[in-house]
Amino acid sequence: SQQGEEDPQALSIQEGENATMNCSYKTSINNLQWYRQNSGRGLVHLILIRSNEREKHSGRLRVTLDTSKKSSSLLITASRAADTASYFCATDYNQGGKLIFGQGTELSVKP
Amino acid sequence: GAGVSQSPSNKVTEKGKDVELRCDPISGHTALYWYRQRLGQGLEFLIYFQGNSAPDKSGLPSDRFSAERTGESVSTLTIQRTQQEDSAVYLCASSPWVAPGQFFGPGTRLTVL
Numbered sequence: 001s002q003q004g005e006e007d008p009q010a011l012s013i014q015e016g017e018n019a020t021m022n023c024s025y026k027t028s029i030n031n032l033q034w035y036r037q038n039s040g041r042g043l044v045h046l047i048l049i050r051s052n053e054r055e056k057h058s059g060r061l062r063v064t065l066d067t068s069k070k071s072s073s074l075l076i077t078a079s080r081a082a083d084t085a086s087y088f089c090a091t092d093y094n095q096g097g098k099l100i101f102g103q104g105t106e107l108s109v110k111p
Numbered sequence: 112g113a114g115v116s117q118s119p120s121n122k123v124t125e126k127g128k129d130v131e132l133r134c135d136p137i138s139g140h141t142a143l144y145w146y147r148q149r150l151g152q153g154l155e156f157l158i159y160f161q162g163n164s165a166p167d168k169s170g171l172p173s174d175r176f177s178a179e180r181t182g183e184s185v186s187t188l189t190i191q192r193t194q195q196e197d198s199a200v201y202l203c204a205s206s207p208w209v210a211p212g213q214f215f216g217p218g219t220r221l222t223v224l
Binding site for chain 1: 154162
């Protein structure tokens with residue numbers, strides 16, 4: 001399987017703390033994307049990092065990519081209760097747009 | 112509408128029946144994707160349409176699954192002779208050809224009794 005792996009599977013933190021989620025994958029990629037899913041329904045695209053990039057920021061989100069270790073991390077700073085959701089990494093292997101998703105990290109932010 | 116829409120939002124069917132799930136992508140998006148998500152799992156890629164190219168069907172789990180797309184608009188995912196293991200949320204996404212990052216619909220929750 002080319003599916004990525006994420007850890008932790010579940011993460012529970014207090015509001016204001018930072019949340020870090022990790023994703024590992026198996027083969028060379030063109031880009032890696034992070035998505036958020038609320039209540040098991042539609043996903044929302046958060047951020048994309050290309051294979052030649054090492055770090056990217058968007059608001060309270062920071063994504064890093066280490067292609068030598070085939071891993072990425074998503075950091076959410078100053079978390080809020082509204083950040084409670086499942087977060088998935090997805091890898092684009094062939095520029096065709098087909099994405100391979102990880103199993104996801106379920107984040108719970110307690111007020 | 113402004114986003115990807117899917118219908119129905121929920122579908123309950125009996126084992127052995129056929130079901131059709133519909134996806135309306137964002138207007139102008141040439142790429143359309145179908146995924147399946149079982150409870151507590153990540154998304155499994157099913158099929159991908161890109162313009163007039165032959166679809167990438169590599170993720171379809173069996174010949175009971177098929178999908179069609181009319182031009183660059185609506186797509187229908189058909190599951191024949193449904194089985195209980197087909198129970199899942201079926202998600203559709205679309206994207207412009209030149210911009211990676213997919214826009215997802217709300218999904219159809221399929222329950223096979």
